[in-house]
Amino acid sequence: MRTLLFAFLTILSFHASVGQGLTDDMKATEDQLRASTKQINQFFRRFNGEEDENGKRYYPTDKRYREASLRKKFVPVLFDTQTSPIDQSVAKAFIKTITDKKSPKFLDFHKDDWFVEVRASFKYKSKSITGTLYMQLQPQGQGYEWVIQDVAFSQFSKYFDKASGEEKQFLHPMSHELDFMTLRKALDKQKHAEQYTLDSYEPDYLSIFLYELNQGNLTFVSAKNSAFHFFAIDGYYFSITNFNRPGYNSGWLISSLVPLENEDQKQQMKDYIYHKD
Structure with a gap:
């Protein structure tokens, strides 16, 4: 009898401990899911102080809507603290700037200077290639739509190798006196005709992308990953990536943060992101 009673109590104890363990694990998982910034819209709300720690939305009529103390609590959680080499002093200055009580800074989903970089896979003339689409929101009817603003494809850029110096071919400055007969020789079977263009010439890869897509030479396969780039806060650039x-x-966290001292630095950063540097 004692043996049976001991076994019964042991089983009860085992189930109680396992149940407690499951409860603890479920609570931890639930807490982690709440802490994770699962959507871009949620990132905006947390950045702006428009929801509480449990995900409850705040509206302009709510007392805590965009409250500075709430934002000071939330914004540090929006940084990737595990893998991204973000300078802590820069991060603290950034948080201080955007949560300043006199002139706080917020993100506007529809109006701010921000865009998304989408890495995607394609088939180009039966070969697998990877390209980058730069997309932004634009007004459409009563709402908005995502549009392709620019692209970057190494497959396209290698077609434009503008020579310089002694290697550069050119049209003689007196070609006009010969009714530009030299054009035949210059352009016949030419693989790099861009050397006869202005020094400032830049290929329009978006037009090439659209042409190849419309001709059926290029087909979309799948989107691989995305990064969102923000120039919405004066004096800073930051990007967010999904972890x-x-x-x-x-979830969606700030993966890079760079102070920008002037418009030149801002343009340099954009050129770098668009692969135009």
Whole structure:
């Protein structure tokens, strides 16, 4: 009898401990899911202080809507603290700037200077290639739509190799006296006719992309990953990336933060992102 009673109590104890363990694990998982910034819209709301720590929305009529203390609590959680080499002093200055009580800074989903960089796979003349689409929102009817603003394809850029110096071919400055007969020789079977263009010439890769797509030479396969770039806060550039991992520091997080001293630095950063540097 004692043996049976001991076994029964042991089983009860085992189930109680397992149940407690499951409850603890479920609570931890639930907490992690709440902490994770799962959507871009949620990133905007948390950045602006428009929801609480449980995901409850705040509206302009709510007392805590865009409250500075709420934002000071939330914004540090929006940084990737595991893998991104973000300078802590820069991050603190950034948070201080956007949560300043006299002139706070917020993100506007529809109006701000921000765009998304989408890495995608394609088939180009039966070969698998990777390209980058730069997309932004634009007004459409009563709402908005995503549009392709620019593209970057190494497959396209290698077709434009503008020679310089002694290697550069040119049209003689007196060609006009010969009714430009030299054009035949210059352009016949030419693989790099761009050397006869202005020094300032830049290929329009978006037009090439659309042409090849419309001709059926290029077909979309799938989107691989995305990064969102923000120039909405004066004096700063930052990007957000999706970190799909367990734990509280996951989801859409700030992966880079760079102070910008002037418009020249801002343009340099954009050129770098668009592969135009």
